[in-house]
Amino acid sequence: DVSFAYDKKDEAEEALTGVDLRIPAGQTVAFVGETGAGKSTLVKLVARFYDPTSGRVTADGTDLRRLDMTAYRHRLGVVPQEAYLFAGTVRDAIAYGLPDATDARVEAAARAVGAHDMIATLEDGYLHEVAERGRNLSAGQRQLIALARAELVDPDILLLDEATAALDLASEALVNQATDRLTGRRTTLVVAHRLTTAARADRVVVMDRGRVAEDGTHEELLALDGRYARLWRTFMGQDIGEGIGEDEPAGV
Ligand SMILES: Nc1ncnc2c1ncn2[C@@H]1O[C@H](COP(=O)(O)OP(=O)(O)OP(=O)(O)O)[C@@H](O)[C@H]1O
Numbered sequence: 353d354v355s356f357a358y359d360k361k362d363e364a365e366e367a368l369t370g371v372d373l374r375i376p377a378g379q380t381v382a383f384v385g386e387t388g389a390g391k392s393t394l395v396k397l398v399a400r401f402y403d404p405t406s407g408r409v410t411a412d413g414t415d416l417r418r419l420d421m422t423a424y425r426h427r428l429g430v431v432p433q434e435a436y437l438f439a440g441t442v443r444d445a446i447a448y449g450l451p452d453a454t455d456a457r458v459e460a461a462a463r464a465v466g467a468h469d470m471i472a473t474l475e476d477g478y479l480h481e482v483a484e485r486g487r488n489l490s491a492g493q494r495q496l497i498a499l500a501r502a503e504l505v506d507p508d509i510l511l512l513d514e515a516t517a518a519l520d521l522a523s524e525a526l527v528n529q530a531t532d533r534l535t536g537r538r539t540t541l542v543v544a545h546r547l548t549t550a551a552r553a554d555r556v557v558v559m560d561r562g563r564v565a566e567d568g569t570h571e572e573l574l575a576l577d578g579r580y581a582r583l584w585r586t587f588m589g590q591d592i593g594e595g596i597g598e599d600e601p602a603g604v
Pocket residue numbers: 358359367385386387388389390391392393394433
């Protein structure tokens with residue numbers, strides 16, 4: 353029964369309201385919903401970047417406020433919406449959470465998510481110099497590096513806030529594969545901006561203005577024929593005219 357307001361003085365402006373979720377170990381849950389719906393906020397509460405205004409967030413039944421945060425964070429892998437890459441080598445970018453990792457472990461993590469081949473194409477490979485904020489890498493390359501970084505930490509719980517940047521089809525396929533390898537047996541909360549990610553998850557939670565609006569498998573929510581089904585049809589291009597005004601230009 354979690355509620356949360358960023359501004360404690362203005363609880364009418366809650367980012368989350370009465371959220372009730374139970375996520376079994378090993379499950380991959382995709383969160384979808386409009387911008388501002390509270391998806392990133394929910395994930396941040398699980399990482400304990402913030403504590404709920406009311407209600408509790410628990411891991412294996414223990415309130416996060418009672419857990420040793422250093423130990424808990426070591427079991428967490430966090431891939432933020434826009435992974436920040438400092439200037440340095442690709443190797444350092446992957447080893448960010450585990451700076452003492454050997455080159456062999458860094459490469460193994462990159463291979464595990466399928467980022468190795470991409471890195472091999474860069475000038476100097478793992479020693480390729482990343483510019484501040486990863487400016488000299490494509491959005492897909494940055495995402496693969498962020499996923500390899502999470503893999504290296506080998507977390508039990510993975511919090512993945514998918515980047516909103518549009519990817520070309522080939523990069524999207526690579527990033528999707530990397531995500532699938534990373535989520536594997538892990539307990540995963542993924543904020544899905546791409547509905548292809550939601551469709552592959554064990555479960556989909558639709559957020560709307562801080563509340564859970566729908567909760568079920570991809571198939572169940574399609575059968576429910578509510579918000580998720582509408583999003584999916586728009587995504588599949590079957591709702592043109594409903595989502596977009598009929599007299600809008602057809603495209604460019
Ligand atoms: N650091 C912050 N301080 C104050 N308000 C915030 C902060 N971050 C988010 N909010 C507000 O909380 C609400 C939920 O935001 P949140 O970032 O969780 O949305 P989201 O579902 O992740 O959206 P998006 O799809 O655009 O990433 C919004 O009204 C937003 O303006």
